[in-house]
Amino acid sequence: MNAQLHARLIERGIALYNQRQFPDAERCFQTVLQADAQHPDALHMMGLLAIEANQFTVAIDYMQRAVKRLPKQPMYLNNLGNAFILSHQPAVALPYLRKAVKLSPRYAEAHNNLGRAYRALSQPDDARKCFARALSLEPGFIRAEAALGEMLVEIGETVEAAQVFRSILKREPYNVQALGGLSGVLKFTGDDPELANIETALANPALIPDHRVILHHAAGKINNDLGRYDQAMEHYFAGKRTSGLKFPIELHQRSYAALQKHFTRARLLLPQATGSQSDVPVFIVGMPRSGTTLTEQIIASHPLAHGAGELPDIRRTGRDLGYGSQDVDAYPLAVLALDGAQLGRIATAYLQTSMRGAPKSVHRVTDKNPQNYEQLGLIARLFPNARIIHCRRNPVDTCVSNFMQSFDQSHGYNADLSVLGRYYREYDSLMEHWRKVLPLRFMDIQYEDLIADQEGMSRKLIEFLGLEWDDACLSYYKSQRSVTTPSRWQVRQPIYKSSVNRWKLYQRHLGPLLDALGDLANPST
Numbered sequence: 001m002n003a004q005l006h007a008r009l010i011e012r013g014i015a016l017y018n019q020r021q022f023p024d025a026e027r028c029f030q031t032v033l034q035a036d037a038q039h040p041d042a043l044h045m046m047g048l049l050a051i052e053a054n055q056f057t058v059a060i061d062y063m064q065r066a067v068k069r070l071p072k073q074p075m076y077l078n079n080l081g082n083a084f085i086l087s088h089q090p091a092v093a094l095p096y097l098r099k100a101v102k103l104s105p106r107y108a109e110a111h112n113n114l115g116r117a118y119r120a121l122s123q124p125d126d127a128r129k130c131f132a133r134a135l136s137l138e139p140g141f142i143r144a145e146a147a148l149g150e151m152l153v154e155i156g157e158t159v160e161a162a163q164v165f166r167s168i169l170k171r172e173p174y175n176v177q178a179l180g181g182l183s184g185v186l187k188f189t190g191d192d193p194e195l196a197n198i199e200t201a202l203a204n205p206a207l208i209p210d211h212r213v214i215l216h217h218a219a220g221k222i223n224n225d226l227g228r229y230d231q232a233m234e235h236y237f238a239g240k241r242t243s244g245l246k247f248p249i250e251l252h253q254r255s256y257a258a259l260q261k262h263f264t265r266a267r268l269l270l271p272q273a274t275g276s277q278s279d280v281p282v283f284i285v286g287m288p289r290s291g292t293t294l295t296e297q298i299i300a301s302h303p304l305a306h307g308a309g310e311l312p313d314i315r316r317t318g319r320d321l322g323y324g325s326q327d328v329d330a331y332p333l334a335v336l337a338l339d340g341a342q343l344g345r346i347a348t349a350y351l352q353t354s355m356r357g358a359p360k361s362v363h364r365v366t367d368k369n370p371q372n373y374e375q376l377g378l379i380a381r382l383f384p385n386a387r388i389i390h391c392r393r394n395p396v397d398t399c400v401s402n403f404m405q406s407f408d409q410s411h412g413y414n415a416d417l418s419v420l421g422r423y424y425r426e427y428d429s430l431m432e433h434w435r436k437v438l439p440l441r442f443m444d445i446q447y448e449d450l451i452a453d454q455e456g457m458s459r460k461l462i463e464f465l466g467l468e469w470d471d472a473c474l475s476y477y478k479s480q481r482s483v484t485t486p487s488r489w490q491v492r493q494p495i496y497k498s499s500v501n502r503w504k505l506y507q508r509h510l511g512p513l514l515d516a517l518g519d520l521a522n523p524s525t
Contacts, residue, residue, distance in 0.1 A: 174200065
């Protein structure tokens with residue numbers, strides 16, 4: 001196949017890609033790769049197709065091969081950086097994006113993606129500069145404006161964020177990013193036009209499913225604000241149906257059973273190699289929407305503590321060791337087989353990541369990735385002096401709040417109320433197991449107790465960390481640290497009690513959830 005035919009196929013494939021005719025586009029690129037397995041344009045475009053399919057590991061592989069062929073092509077570097085951001089590896093993305101803007105200083109998209117990487121790394125000042133540069137190069141660059149708005153929400157500048165989103169909506173009343181962003185930053189009244197715009201956008205049959213999911217969740221949030229709880233639930237249900245998310249609950253149950261089978265107290269207490277004796281790490285775990293962000297915000301307000309946010313490192317290590325595979329015994333056996341050198345390397349790398357941006361004077365650093373509760377056996381081997389804070393909340397409130405979030409495939413359990421209830425039961429069982437077997441300092445904190453007695457529970461938290469009390473912990477909502485979780489708006493407010501027993505507003509829709517939770521539902525509370 002000659003170069004001229006290659007070029008025609010690539011051109012044809014790109015046109016099909018732009019028309020979102022992805023299977024036909026893939027056939028064009030694969031035809032080229034059959035003749036030239038290292039054709040850089042075909043590799044790059046296959047990477048973009050993989051991103052569209054949310055297969056970020058595949059995308060990275062294709063794009064790295066393209067960059068190897070043409071290491072000074074800014075577009076390849078930019079899109080590889082974007083793939084790393086989407087796969088929750090912003091630190092890895094940085095050098096590629098920096099190189100892209102160095103090679104092409106007027107490349108607005110690369111400046112925007114560099115800002116996104118800095119934003120994901122909780123470096124808002126650097127992110128803001130990148131977004132400003134992107135907008136100076138391309139005025140009206142809506143993706144950069146929307147990313148700036150989201151970052152402003154994360155650092156608590158909600159008024160400015162709303163102004164950014166509304167500026168976008170003046171030009172594009174049906175812009176999905178701006179409608180979704182604004183819905184999360186305001187308390188809506190009946191006078192706001194956004195709900196009508198969302199309904200109009202949802203009526204468009206050409207709206208792609210991902211955007212439809214965002215708008216259904218935005219409409220659910222706005223209807224909640226307006227006290228229209230039945231309409232809110234209708235939108236949440238529609239969003240879940242549109243997402244098509246499925247969760248392998250049976251595999252999940254087998255996986256948790258394997259954790260309880262292999263991580264016994266006898267095995268975890270055996271004299272064995274460990275990764276680090278550091279007592280700096282604090283792992284805040286629990287179900288999402290159980291108060292983990294609030295807990296971290298209180299701790300991070302202490303002058304000797306640093307909140308690192310939701311770090312992906314422990315979960316990524318777990319996946320590297322086989323967590324989530326069909327062979328449910330592989331992961332716990334791999335963890336128990338790690339030797340001192342291996343544990344040391346993992347622990348050292350984790351400490352370097354978690355300390356990024358922390359003052360040298362800090363004594364404790366929190367990692368509030370809730371799902372780390374699954375990895376507590378690994379954490380016990382890596383950091384035997386770590387502290388574990390387990391956040392708990394009324395099970396039904398927890399599940400309903402999860403249901404109202406638009407999560408990715410890794411949280412696909414939230415797409416079905418019955419599956420969500422079963423998932424919660426598995427979580428509860430595993431946490432009961434960890435309490436019995438973990439040789440780590442462990443504290444349960446109940447969300448409702450924290451809401452009822454903020455100072456008393458906050459003092460217990462700080463005492464558990466071995467720190468002296470500081471009144472700054474009572475003013476957690478004044479902190480300017482970046483918060484990237486769905487609770488980012490709530491933790492900018494003083495303690496409020498309206499989230500306690502909120503599930504009762506939706507009770508008539510919750511039959512499958514209550515049935516699946518069984519005795520854990522405790523509907524009398």
